[in-house]
Amino acid sequence: MNNALLTLKNLVKHFDISGGLLEQISFSGGKFTRKKTTVKAVNNVSFSITSGEIFSVVGESGCGKSTLARTVMGLYPPNSGEIYYGKNRIDHLSPKQMLPYRSRMQMIFQDPYASLNPRMTVRQTLEEPVFFHNSAISGSEVRDRVAAVMEQVGVDPRWSGRYPHEFSGGQRQRISIARALMVDPEFIVADEPISALDVSIQAQILNLLMDAREERGLTYMFITHDLSVVAHISSRVAVMYLGNLCELATGRALFDTPRHPYTQALLSAIPRLGQKKQAHIRLRGEVPTPIRLPSGCVFHGRCTYANERCAEEVPVLTQLDSGACVACHGVEEGRL
Numbered sequence: 001m002n003n004a005l006l007t008l009k010n011l012v013k014h015f016d017i018s019g020g021l022l023e024q025i026s027f028s029g030g031k032f033t034r035k036k037t038t039v040k041a042v043n044n045v046s047f048s049i050t051s052g053e054i055f056s057v058v059g060e061s062g063c064g065k066s067t068l069a070r071t072v073m074g075l076y077p078p079n080s081g082e083i084y085y086g087k088n089r090i091d092h093l094s095p096k097q098m099l100p101y102r103s104r105m106q107m108i109f110q111d112p113y114a115s116l117n118p119r120m121t122v123r124q125t126l127e128e129p130v131f132f133h134n135s136a137i138s139g140s141e142v143r144d145r146v147a148a149v150m151e152q153v154g155v156d157p158r159w160s161g162r163y164p165h166e167f168s169g170g171q172r173q174r175i176s177i178a179r180a181l182m183v184d185p186e187f188i189v190a191d192e193p194i195s196a197l198d199v200s201i202q203a204q205i206l207n208l209l210m211d212a213r214e215e216r217g218l219t220y221m222f223i224t225h226d227l228s229v230v231a232h233i234s235s236r237v238a239v240m241y242l243g244n245l246c247e248l249a250t251g252r253a254l255f256d257t258p259r260h261p262y263t264q265a266l267l268s269a270i271p272r273l274g275q276k277k278q279a280h281i282r283l284r285g286e287v288p289t290p291i292r293l294p295s296g297c298v299f300h301g302r303c304t305y306a307n308e309r310c311a312e313e314v315p316v317l318t319q320l321d322s323g324a325c326v327a328c329h330g331v332e333e334g335r336l
Helices: 065-072 095-102 122-133 139-152 169-181 199-216 227-233 251-256 261-268 308-312 329-333
Strands: 004-016 025-028 031-034 038-050 054-058 080-085 105-108 187-191 219-223 236-241 244-250
Touching: 004 065, 004 219, 038 054, 038 065, 038 080, 038 219, 038 244, 054 065, 054 227, 065 187, 065 219, 105 169, 122 139, 122 169, 139 169, 169 199, 199 227, 227 251, 236 251, 236 261, 244 251, 244 261, 251 261, 308 329
Parallel strands: 054 219, 054 236, 105 187, 187 219
Antiparallel strands: 004 038, 004 080, 025 031, 236 244
16 A cells, blocks of 8 residues: 555564473483474564554454564564565664654553553653653653643643552553653554453543544554454454454455454354344364464364365465455355
């Protein structure tokens, strides 16, 4: 896409969890062998996020959503693949070279308490990124900005001298959002920002994020497993399974006509008012471990439509006439 703000090309992120040398060595068949254990968290993921859209990434716990988010933000270095911000490649940059992008890309973490320094007041927490990225700014300007942003997120500026433990979970998440907004970013990765909150507070935080988008022209990459939220806010939705991207479509198209069998199973699990009998698709088997991924399509062991090709050949994400992209041999062959 010519107006893409963020582009990923064949992004791969694996984690070596082999431990020390002695933990890697085993004795079998009369000889010592050394074996490494790798968690294949993200595998050849490619997509683009257009400026101004809300791009949601969904999937079961452990599918690689948060790892993808942290890799995009540079918190994890990718094993291979490319990340572009605008037209500039950023995945290979040093921490110093990444500084100009840090103020343009911000992240809201899942746990609002763990992401805030308990020894810093709200004022110190919000002032720190501004002073870091603009050392020439005056103290009075920063204080005015802190007050303005706190008001925008619905936290009384008079409470800026308080510490994180003096706030509720919803208030702490508002402070986390305020911290992300302090440096006027263009792009925000929101990693399950409402999952740790009460349902009544979730709606307030979502409305706050949507208002901030309208007022500041923000672009969101929204990580969540709450499909009802995804249907409400998303421009486009990417569905992940075991680190692989299996479907990518607009929010409306994905919920109206899901094509991948895994997407169909996910959406069938959403409770619907007024529906007497749930048409829930029950998947067979168990979720494989990302340490030992299945051959071929990673979903074939749980898919009722799988054939021999699915077990042997890895499907490629292919764009359909509708504009949706699906990685499924059954869809490609016209069986689904």
